[in-house]
Amino acid sequence: MRAEIIATGTELLSGGVLDTNSLFLSEELLTIGMETLFKTIVGDDEKNIEEALQRAMQRVDVVIITGGIGPTEDDITRKVIAKVLKRRLLLHEDALKTIQAKLAGRDFSVVNDRQALLPAGARILANPVGIAPGFILDEDGTFIAVLPGVPREMEAMFVSGLRPALEERFGGRLFIRRRILRTCGMSESAINQSIQDILKSEAPVVGLTAKETGVDIRIVVTESSAERAQSLMDRTETSVRQKLGDFIFGLDGQEMEEVVGAMLSQRRLKIAIAESCTGGLISARFTNIAGSSEYFEHGVVAYSNQAKIEMLGVPGETLERFGAVSRETALAMAQGLRRTARTDLGLSVTGIAGPGGGSADKPVGLVYIGLDSAQGAKAVEYKFLGNRQQVRLKASQMALDTVRRYLIV
Amino acid sequence: MRAEIIATGTELLSGGVLDTNSLFLSEELLTIGMETLFKTIVGDDEKNIEEALQRAMQRVDVVIITGGIGPTEDDITRKVIAKVLKRRLLLHEDALKTIQAKLAGRDFSVVNDRQALLPAGARILANPVGIAPGFILDEDGTFIAVLPGVPREMEAMFVSGLRPALEERFGGRLFIRRRILRTCGMSESAINQSIQDILKSEAPVVGLTAKETGVDIRIVVTESSAERAQSLMDRTETSVRQKLGDFIFGLDGQEMEEVVGAMLSQRRLKIAIAESCTGGLISARFTNIAGSSEYFEHGVVAYSNQAKIEMLGVPGETLERFGAVSRETALAMAQGLRRTARTDLGLSVTGIAGPGGGSADKPVGLVYIGLDSAQGAKAVEYKFLGNRQQVRLKASQMALDTVRRYLIV
Numbered sequence: 096m097r098a099e100i101i102a103t104g105t106e107l108l109s110g111g112v113l114d115t116n117s118l119f120l121s122e123e124l125l126t127i128g129m130e131t132l133f134k135t136i137v138g139d140d141e142k143n144i145e146e147a148l149q150r151a152m153q154r155v156d157v158v159i160i161t162g163g164i165g166p167t168e169d170d171i172t173r174k175v176i177a178k179v180l181k182r183r184l185l186l187h188e189d190a191l192k193t194i195q196a197k198l199a200g201r202d203f204s205v206v207n208d209r210q211a212l213l214p215a216g217a218r219i220l221a222n223p224v225g226i227a228p229g230f231i232l233d234e235d236g237t238f239i240a241v242l243p244g245v246p247r248e249m250e251a252m253f254v255s256g257l258r259p260a261l262e263e264r265f266g267g268r269l270f271i272r273r274r275i276l277r278t279c280g281m282s283e284s285a286i287n288q289s290i291q292d293i294l295k296s297e298a299p300v301v302g303l304t305a306k307e308t309g310v311d312i313r314i315v316v317t318e319s320s321a322e323r324a325q326s327l328m329d330r331t332e333t334s335v336r337q338k339l340g341d342f343i344f345g346l347d348g349q350e351m352e353e354v355v356g357a358m359l360s361q362r363r364l365k366i367a368i369a370e371s372c373t374g375g376l377i378s379a380r381f382t383n384i385a386g387s388s389e390y391f392e393h394g395v396v397a398y399s400n401q402a403k404i405e406m407l408g409v410p411g412e413t414l415e416r417f418g419a420v421s422r423e424t425a426l427a428m429a430q431g432l433r434r435t436a437r438t439d440l441g442l443s444v445t446g447i448a449g450p451g452g453g454s455a456d457k458p459v460g461l462v463y464i465g466l467d468s469a470q471g472a473k474a475v476e477y478k479f480l481g482n483r484q485q486v487r488l489k490a491s492q493m494a495l496d497t498v499r500r501y502l503i504v
Numbered sequence: 505m506r507a508e509i510i511a512t513g514t515e516l517l518s519g520g521v522l523d524t525n526s527l528f529l530s531e532e533l534l535t536i537g538m539e540t541l542f543k544t545i546v547g548d549d550e551k552n553i554e555e556a557l558q559r560a561m562q563r564v565d566v567v568i569i570t571g572g573i574g575p576t577e578d579d580i581t582r583k584v585i586a587k588v589l590k591r592r593l594l595l596h597e598d599a600l601k602t603i604q605a606k607l608a609g610r611d612f613s614v615v616n617d618r619q620a621l622l623p624a625g626a627r628i629l630a631n632p633v634g635i636a637p638g639f640i641l642d643e644d645g646t647f648i649a650v651l652p653g654v655p656r657e658m659e660a661m662f663v664s665g666l667r668p669a670l671e672e673r674f675g676g677r678l679f680i681r682r683r684i685l686r687t688c689g690m691s692e693s694a695i696n697q698s699i700q701d702i703l704k705s706e707a708p709v710v711g712l713t714a715k716e717t718g719v720d721i722r723i724v725v726t727e728s729s730a731e732r733a734q735s736l737m738d739r740t741e742t743s744v745r746q747k748l749g750d751f752i753f754g755l756d757g758q759e760m761e762e763v764v765g766a767m768l769s770q771r772r773l774k775i776a777i778a779e780s781c782t783g784g785l786i787s788a789r790f791t792n793i794a795g796s797s798e799y800f801e802h803g804v805v806a807y808s809n810q811a812k813i814e815m816l817g818v819p820g821e822t823l824e825r826f827g828a829v830s831r832e833t834a835l836a837m838a839q840g841l842r843r844t845a846r847t848d849l850g851l852s853v854t855g856i857a858g859p860g861g862g863s864a865d866k867p868v869g870l871v872y873i874g875l876d877s878a879q880g881a882k883a884v885e886y887k888f889l890g891n892r893q894q895v896r897l898k899a900s901q902m903a904l905d906t907v908r909r910y911l912i913v
Contacts, residue, residue, distance in 0.1 A: 108540045109530040113522055117545070121518045131517045132552050134545035136526070143541055150559060273518065284615045287576040294577045302548055302578045304515045305654070313515060348520055368784075368805070374791025375777075375784035378805040382783025385859055385892055393811035396777070396787040396803030398796075405844075406802060406815075435814075450794050482633055483794055485656070 096129045096265050099151040103162040103172055104244055105138035116161045116242075116249050123253060127262055128269035129157060130317070139169040141178075148179050152237045157261070162244030164227045166207045172241055177214040180234050187213045190228045197226055220256035224248050231260055238264060270324040272316045276335055277345040279309040279496045286310050289338045299331050307485055308351065308492040309344070344499055351495040352380040358502045359390035359440075366498065367436035368394040369407050369428045371419065372446040372462060376491045392438045397428070407431040407443075420445050420457055425465035425474035433467045440501070441467040443474075444494050448486045462490045464497050505538040505674050508560040512571040512581055513653055514547035525570045525651075525658050532662060535682040535724065536671055538566060548578040550587075557588050561646045566670070571653030573636045575615045581650055586623040589643050593621045599628055599637045606635055629665035633657050640669055647673060679733040681725045685744055686754040688718035688905045695719050698747045708740050716894055717760065717901040718753070753908060760904040761789040767911045768799035768849075775907065776845035777803040778816050778837045780828065781855040781871060785900045801847045806837070816840040816852075829854050829866055834874035834883040842876040849910070850876040852883075853903050857895045871899045873906050 100120050106112040114136055121131035132155055137147045144163070151158045163172030177184045191211035198207060210227045213219075220229035220240070225248040232239045240257050242249045278286065283305040287294065290312070294301050299316040314331050318324035336343060345354045359366060368378050368391075378394030381387050395406050400419055403409040408431035409424060417423040425443050433441025446462030453459035460481070465474035475497070479489040509529050515521040523545055530540035541564055546556045553572070560567045572581030586593045600620035607616060619636045622628075629638035629649070634657040641648045649666050651658045687695065692714040696703065699721070703710050708725040723740050727733035745752060754763045768775060777787050777800075787803030790796050804815050809828055812818040817840035818833060826832040834852050842850025855871030862868035869890070874883035884906070888898040 108543065109534050113524060113527055115522065118520070118522055122520065125518045132547065132549070133556065134517065134523075136543035138541065140541075146563065147542065154555065275520070284575045287615060291577065300514075302514050303576050304513070304521070305574060311515070315514075315518070370784075372791075373788070374796070374800075375779075375787030375803050375805065378784030379782070379788045382805070382807065383893065383896070387783075388807050391783075391805075391807050393807055393815060394784050394803075394805030395815075396784065396791065396800075396805075398791065398800050398802055402802035402845075406804075436811075482656075484792060485633070487792070 096157055096269070097155040098124050098129045098131045098157040098159065099133040099135065099155040100131060101144070101147050101151060101158065101160045102134065102136045102244070103139060103144055103160060104136075105140075105169070107136045108138050116244065116246055119246070119250060120159055120161075120253065123258065124157075124261075125271050125273055125315075127258065127266065128271050128317075129261070129265070130271070139163060139171060141171055141175055144172065144175045145179055148175065152179075152234070152239075156236070157238045157240070157265075159240045159242065159257075161242045161249055164210065164229065164241060164243055166210055166227070170209075173212060173214065176232070176239065176241065180214060180232065182214040182216060184212045185215050187211045187217070187219065187228075190219055193221070193228065194226055218260075220252050220260070222248055223251040223255050229256065231257070270318050270321045272324045272328040274314045274328060274332060275347045276312040276314070276332065276339075276343045277309060277349060278312065278339060278342045279344050279351065279492055281310065281339065281342045283310050286312070286339065290335055293331065293334055293338075299327055301331065301335075307481070307488045341500065341503065344496065350380075351492055351499070352384055355495050355499050355502070356381065356384045356387055356390060358499065360386070362502065364439040364502075365390055365392045366440040366442060367392045367432050367438045369432040369441065369443040370394065370396050371398060371403070371428075371444060372448040373444045373487050373491050373494070374398065376487055377442070377444065377494050380491060380495065392436050395432065403428060408435065418457070420447055420461060420463065422463050422465075422474045422476060425463035426467075426472050429465035429467035429474070430472050439468060440498065442494055442498060443467075444490055446477075446486070446490055448483045448490075450483060460486050462486070462493075464490070464494050466497055466501055468501065505566055506564040507533050507538045507540045507566040507568065508542040508544065508564040509540060510553070510556050510560060510567065510569045511543065511545045511653075512548060512553055512569060513545075514549075514578070516545050516571075517547045525653065525655055528655070528659060529568055529570075529662065532667065533566075533670075535680050536667065536675060537678045537680055537726070538670070538674070548572060548580060550580055550584055553581065553584045554588055557584065561588075561643070561648075565645070566647045566649070566674075568649045568651065568666075570651045570658055573619065573638065573650060573652055575618055575636070579618075582621055582623065585641070585648070585650065589623060589641065589648075591623040591625060594624050596620045596622045596626070596628065596637075602630070602637065603635055627669075629661050629669070631657055632660040632664050638665065640666070679727050679730045681733045681737045683723045683737060683741060684756045685721040685723070685741065685748075685752050686718060686758060687721065687748060687751045688753050688760065688901060690719065690748065690751045692719050695721070695748065699744055702740065702743055702747075708736055710740065710744075716890070716897045750909065750912065753905065759789070760901055760908065762793055764904050764908050764911070765790065765793045765796055765799060767908065769795070771911065773848040773911075774799055774801045775849040775851060776801045776841050776847045778841040778850065778852040779803065779805050780807060780812070780837075780853060781857040782853045782896050782900050782903070783807065785896055786851070786853065786903050789900060789904065801845050804841065812837065817844065827866070829856055829870060829872065831872050831874075831883045831885060834872035835876075835881050838874035838876035838883070839881050848877060849907065850874075851903055851907060852876075853899055855886075855895070855899055857892045857899075859892060869895050871895070871902075873899070873903045875906055875910060877910065
């Protein structure tokens with residue numbers, strides 16, 4: 096089944112408000128076998144909503160409209176739908192009673208009654224957390240649903256009313272599974288080359304999304320039974336994993352700091368972090384995870400040479416001879432840190448984030464990542480592309496990945 | 505002028521990724537006199553992108569497409585546009601040279617060349633921060649622009665290439681000025697009350713956007729001459745500043761860390777940071793600014809009590825008697841830090857970011873911010889609402905603001 100989501104509301108076009116409803120809905124629809132082909136955002140404008148609805152009815156089976164069903168002047172969704180479907184707006188007695196009951200004893204205003212004016216033939220969707228009811232309609236085989244724009248109300252109404260209605264009407268035909276394999280350390284074009292056969296297949300649908308922190312591989316499987324869907328998903332994941340191996344660090348929404356945190360926690364290891372060019376970003380990412388105090392001992396942001404000497408015990412001679420951005424300094428930072436912190440692991444990063452500070456020898460983007468453990472210390476050189484923020488983010492991801500790779504050996 | 509934004513990318517339909525590009529673009533278009541009527545999101549699917557583009561060309565004057573211009577198999581925007589406009593895809597020599605120059609000396613793969621295959625007649629938009637070029641096309645009076653999907657690249661390309669091109673093509677009729685006054689420490693409703701007369705005016709258009717880090721006040725002025733626009737803008741800014749005073753910390757895209765960094769740099773002061781619940785976030789924000797090594801001495805992320813004692817010299821007795829989250833500990837952290845770092849300022853943050861760790865006495869969101877200087881130490885208690893990430897972000901903003909307020913006195 097193909098779906099389109101139409102989000103209405105002028106604030107979504109240029110009022111600084113992000114449409115998060117459509118994301119929630121498309122994810123939910125996928126789990127009941129519906130693929131969202133289009134999301135359209137349109138202002139509180141009669142003509143444009145009309146145009147969007149007509150278009151959607153031509154190209155999909157299920158149209159979900161959010162927003163515009165409140166009590167105010169610019170809540171025009173009900174009116175537009177009635178017009179497009181050539182149905183009358185009728186006062187829905189049950190809806191009216193519910194609205195009045197909800198508002199009993201409150202500031203009541205007659206404009207709220209308007210929310211019970213629904214296109215003829217509409218089936219009510221109760222609003223568990225707000226006032227305005229939603230509704231569903233069947234029009235020549237197109238299923239149309241209308242939900243509130245307030246995310247909390249929309250979600251509650253979807254779960255309690257619309258999802259069951261969709262399952263009743265369309266359920267049992269297609270089974271969709273979705274999985275994201277997250278990678279670090281391999282470029283988008285390298286991944287593309289390595290799994291191009293899989294990317295070209297029609298089923299499953301496999302796609303790539305490049306982020307600063309790595310490339311995500313999305314797999315979507317559509318099958319006629321749950322078993323077939325699961326089996327194709329598992330086979331596809333296995334093929335991708337055979338090609339990419341350890342470059343895959345996590346699944347779906349998992350962040351690198353979660354994955355590494357869970358590994359440290361499970362192994363009961365403690366870590367300390369010494370950062371120069373990343374300036375606290377790695378510590379901030381580690382501690383963004385609830386429960387990180389279990390494995391995160393402390394962090395030092397040693398920006399100046401003085402701090403590297405005093406806080407981390409880097410020998411002044413090392414800094415003088417090799418420079419603050421060098422393999423030797425990265426090693427000394429990790430070792431000195433681990434010694435004072437008395438942790439299992441000491442992670443260090445030193446580099447040139449730019450825009451200034453680069454030279455022919457040591458260009459912007461040059462970063463050394465060091466790791467000290469009971470097995471000894473090592474440091475690796477990287478060259479990251481991008482501006483200051485990108486270099487810092489990429490370096491933080493690679494530093495976390497260095498810990499991950501140490502832990503999976 | 506009427507615009508439509510088409511965001512392409514399967515991850516935007518059901519990959520858990522929010523389309524933030526369209527919001528940026530519609531806000532920017534508004535400032536050059538263009539109204540966005542529709543935003544359409546469509547997957548990496550040839551037929552559906554084709555359908556969306558054809559539809560958009562029928563209903564608006566300017567179509568902006570984001571995404572799908574990278575080097576991989578599912579980057580099909582170039583191909584679809586060529587098909588819809590019935591133009592050939594040609595290898596654009598200048599674009600190819602630029603791509604190869606950017607990749608020189610790095611892992612180079614021939615698939616990147618694909619990014620220089622553009623529809624005949626396309627005018628290149630340079631990519632200041634990434635590889636793939638964007639482009640613009642004129643088709644029977646419809647202006648079509650194609651930008652990357654990566655937000656940072658998209659924004660840079662819009663500012664450096666597309667905005668000037670749009671202004672050249674459509675500009676000159678109206679003079680629009682836009683300014684954002686950024687505030688910290690005042691709620692949206694308090695600001696709403698304080699400047700309600702200004703908010704209600706038809707011209708200029710003034711609106712509020714609440715963020716975790718404070719409330720932005722957007723002023724948009726549209727006038728028939730540049731002088732009138734500038735003069736109305738200046739008068740409006742003055743009125744807002746009279747009402748809100750020091751709560752305004754910056755203009756337009758300025759971040760708090762830039763403002764505070766510039767003040768420290770100008771006064772030639774050095775700062776050190778001791779963080780507990782913010783876990784490195786404040787150091788990371790400070791050092792995100794180029795040139796921060798001038799004033800940022802070092803940072804300590806002292807998560808454990810042990811670290812607070814050893815790295816910051818907080819007396820064990822203080823921790824025992826008042827707890828790690830207390831005014832006394834915040835004071836001792838700031839003082840101990842400033843003593844060892846020998847800086848002009850020592851900033852400390854300790855609190856409960858949640859979700860665990862709260863109690864009736866010390867709930868999640870309780871944060872103490874301490875500042876030590878030659879004028880002595882003080883610490884202030886805050887209670888922030890929200891989840892772990894929100895509490896951390898709000899605490900980091902307030903800590904930076906504490907330094908700002910110290911420096912403006």
